[in-house]
Amino acid sequence: MVFQACIFDLDGVIVDTAAHHFVAWNRLAEELGVPFSHEDNERLKGVSRVDSLEYILRKGGLILDPATKLKLMDRKNTHYLQLADQTQPKDALPGVRDLLHELRAKGIKIALGSSSKNATMILERLELLDAFDALVDGNHITLSKPDPEVFLMAAKALGANPPECIVFEDAQSGIDAARAGGFEVVGVGNASELSGARYVIPGFEGRTWDHVLEGFNP
Numbered sequence: 001m002v003f004q005a006c007i008f009d010l011d012g013v014i015v016d017t018a019a020h021h022f023v024a025w026n027r028l029a030e031e032l033g034v035p036f037s038h039e040d041n042e043r044l045k046g047v048s049r050v051d052s053l054e055y056i057l058r059k060g061g062l063i064l065d066p067a068t069k070l071k072l073m074d075r076k077n078t079h080y081l082q083l084a085d086q087t088q089p090k091d092a093l094p095g096v097r098d099l100l101h102e103l104r105a106k107g108i109k110i111a112l113g114s115s116s117k118n119a120t121m122i123l124e125r126l127e128l129l130d131a132f133d134a135l136v137d138g139n140h141i142t143l144s145k146p147d148p149e150v151f152l153m154a155a156k157a158l159g160a161n162p163p164e165c166i167v168f169e170d171a172q173s174g175i176d177a178a179r180a181g182g183f184e185v186v187g188v189g190n191a192s193e194l195s196g197a198r199y200v201i202p203g204f205e206g207r208t209w210d211h212v213l214e215g216f217n218p
Contacts, residue, residue, distance in 0.1 A: 001184070003184070004108070006108055006110055006111075006167075006168065007110075007112070009169045010114035010119050010137075011046075011116060011170070012045065013096070014092060014128065017122065018045070020083040021041060021080060022041040024083065025076060027076075028076045032060055032062060040055070045173070046115060046169070046171030046172070047115065047145070048145075049073050053069060053076070057069075077117070081118065084118060085125070087126060088125065092126050094205035095205035097131075099204050101131070102208060109158040110158075111155070112134070112135045112137065115144050116138055123135070137150075141153065145176070146180060147180070148180045148181025148183075151167055151181045162181050166185070166186055167183045167184070168185075169188065170187070170188040170189045172193070172195070172196075186198055186212065187199070190202075198216060199215040
């Protein structure tokens with residue numbers, strides 16, 4: 001198989017900001033009187049901000065008007081940004097910087113496909129913004145994963161067809177989205193928690209482009 005491009009999710013693939021999201025959503029849930037656990041946070045991996053809020057509201061049996069929901073989402077984002085603003089280059093997950101540089105050297109196009117609305121800021125803090133040829137995030141899409149919109153837009157921005165792209169995802173919703181869009185997908189994380197990917201890796205440390213391609217050999 002010949003691949004022309006790679007599309008990376010952000011959280012849990014490029015950098016681990018799950019702890020920041022947990023603290024931010026937990027603070028908001030506490031304000032609403034809704035219990036929020038690490039298991040709840042796992043269910044929100046790859047899910048948009050609005051859908052995450054709706055999950056918390058459903059859990060608490062709360063019905064709120066649209067204006068109030070917008071204020072709550074802004075409040076959560078403020079909590080998150082206060083934590084994420086401390087991101088440094090060293091916070092990039094092990095091996096990902098080396099793989100991005102290798103892909104660039106080999107002429108493989110690179111895009112980000114994330115539901116995060118803070119992707120640009122995070123990549124700037126990581127000093128990785130210039131590593132990407134295209135960036136599609138929560139500011140560009142109307143449908144969240146498992147809808148494939150974010151990946152389809154990323155592929156289009158790169159001038160590549162879905163079968164020519166490998167998507168790297170750490171969330172089941174993201175894997176489902178990639179498959180729905182006709183992409184090949186490599187899961188990043190625990191194989192017992194992810195299904196439907198071509199294969200699953202624990203991370204990028206020590207993993208080259210040749211290692212990635214080995215997983216596609218029969």
